[in-house]
Amino acid sequence: MQFYNLKHPEQRVSFSQAVRQGLGKDQGLFFPESLPMLDASELAELPRHQRYQKILSGFLKDTFSEPTLSEMIAKAFPFEAPLVPVGPHFALELFHGPTLAFKDFGARFMAQCLARLSDGKPITILTATSGDTGAAVAHAFHGLKGVRVVVLYPEGKISRPQEQLFCTLGGNIETLAVEGSFDDCQALVKAAFDDEELKNAIGLNSANSINISRLLAQILYFWDLALTEPNLVVSVPSGNFGDLTAGLMAKAMGAPIKRFIAATNSNDTVPRYLANGQWQPHATVATLSNAMDVSRPNNWPRVEHLLTSHGWSLTGEAVSEADTKASMQTLQILDYLGEPHCAVAFKALLNNLEDKERGAFLCTAHPAKFAESVSTILGIPVPLPKALQDAMEKPNLSKKLGNDWQQLRHYLLQA
Numbered sequence: 312m313q314f315y316n317l318k319h320p321e322q323r324v325s326f327s328q329a330v331r332q333g334l335g336k337d338q339g340l341f342f343p344e345s346l347p348m349l350d351a352s353e354l355a356e357l358p359r360h361q362r363y364q365k366i367l368s369g370f371l372k373d374t375f376s377e378p379t380l381s382e383m384i385a386k387a388f389p390f391e392a393p394l395v396p397v398g399p400h401f402a403l404e405l406f407h408g409p410t411l412a413f414k415d416f417g418a419r420f421m422a423q424c425l426a427r428l429s430d431g432k433p434i435t436i437l438t439a440t441s442g443d444t445g446a447a448v449a450h451a452f453h454g455l456k457g458v459r460v461v462v463l464y465p466e467g468k469i470s471r472p473q474e475q476l477f478c479t480l481g482g483n484i485e486t487l488a489v490e491g492s493f494d495d496c497q498a499l500v501k502a503a504f505d506d507e508e509l510k511n512a513i514g515l516n517s518a519n520s521i522n523i524s525r526l527l528a529q530i531l532y533f534w535d536l537a538l539t540e541p542n543l544v545v546s547v548p549s550g551n552f553g554d555l556t557a558g559l560m561a562k563a564m565g566a567p568i569k570r571f572i573a574a575t576n577s578n579d580t581v582p583r584y585l586a587n588g589q590w591q592p593h594a595t596v597a598t599l600s601n602a603m604d605v606s607r608p609n610n611w612p613r614v615e616h617l618l619t620s621h622g623w624s625l626t627g628e629a630v631s632e633a634d635t636k637a638s639m640q641t642l643q644i645l646d647y648l649g650e651p652h653c654a655v656a657f658k659a660l661l662n663n664l665e666d667k668e669r670g671a672f673l674c675t676a677h678p679a680k681f682a683e684s685v686s687t688i689l690g691i692p693v694p695l696p697k698a699l700q701d702a703m704e705k706p707n708l709s710k711k712l713g714n715d716w717q718q719l720r721h722y723l724l725q726a
């Protein structure tokens with residue numbers, strides 16, 4: 312299986328190269344040359360571990376032996392993704408990993424891949440976060456020899472529990488609070504990839520969903536969802552659109568998912584684009600669902616490729632702050648504790664279901680990561696899990712950075 316650059320299809324690389332390189336020529340995203348078709352009824356018979364192995368080996372059998380892949384799966388995914396009934400619909404809970412967000416799936420699997428594909432040279436993993444990726448990547452790579460992790464995040468625009476989870480680790484994890492938005496942080500990461508001299512000097516890679524290994528892991532839980540409750544409409548709370556990409560990939564491989572809804576907050580570049588065909592990102596605004604505060608979603612070329620090559624349409628919906636709060640309250644009445652991101656997805660689902668359709672909405676982060684807003688909106692205390700309580704008590708080790716490429720370049724070149 313080769314992976315090609317969506318911008319320059321003539322650039323084809325192995326999985327190993329795609330993972331170690333991150334981005335292709337001209338910042339093009341890598342994509343598998345084919346999506347292996349699987350038989351849903353056969354997969355449904357397999358226990359979880361074997362099912363994951365079957366799905367991933369379609370992409371990775373040239374790269375890893377079956378025993379190695381099996382070990383990687385066991386190490387990367389020692390937690391579940393339960394599908395919880397909420398009224399007639401379902402919440403897919405993706406926050407049972409160590410950093411309480413869906414990003415644990417991709418970041419931990421990427422760490423397993425890189426550990427086995429490394430050529431022994433030191434690497435720098437430069438990653439932008441709007442809240443959850445930072446912690447997942449920091450924890451997945453913390454303490455790994457030869458790996459330096461630098462996480463950029465928009466200063467003052469993520470929740471304190473999110474920030475504490477990755478800015479308190481120290482060691483090989485460096486965190487920079489950038490004066491700007493998540494999109495500014497992501498633009499800085501991409502600028503670094505354009506700088507050949509820097510790339511070679513520091514062994515640059517990214518653990519954002521730019522990196523295809525992240526998405527292969529995310530395909531797995533869309534299969535779990537589809538095999539547990541086939542033919543649902545699935546509403547995906549979307550920021551950088553990696554999750555939706557993985558969902559569409561699972562559908563293209565034969566997972567019985569009826570259709571998808573791309574749910575955003577007021578950072579609505581995609582819903583506007585789906586409505587009028589104009590790609591016009593606005594300045595990013597801060598919302599309650601801060602991990603989705605993204606105006607230039609990086610994975611859109613992959614989503615668009617999947618839609619056009621299969622002739623699928625996509626429903627988009629932007630949910631306001633008032634509707635996000637009301638949706639959290641509706642979930643509370645249904646006896647489900649929802650945080651702002653899953654509430655956005657739930658609202659978009661309810662607004663777009665047709666007669667007799669049932670749906671699922673993704674719950675991408677634990678409510679305690681947004682304890683302050685959840686508690687204020689729902690009028691209840693939100694206890695913090697132990698991992699979060701511990702992190703809250705540690706000193707924040709972040710440094711500040713202007714939204715300035717030269718400043719970042721200088722920082723990265725320091726030993």
Ligand SMILES: N[C@@H](CCOP(=O)(O)O)C(=O)O
Nearest residue numbers: 440441442443444519520551
């Ligand atoms: N929502 C993300 C933003 C980065 O997205 P990624 O999937 O490309 O890592 C976050 O929480 O950091």
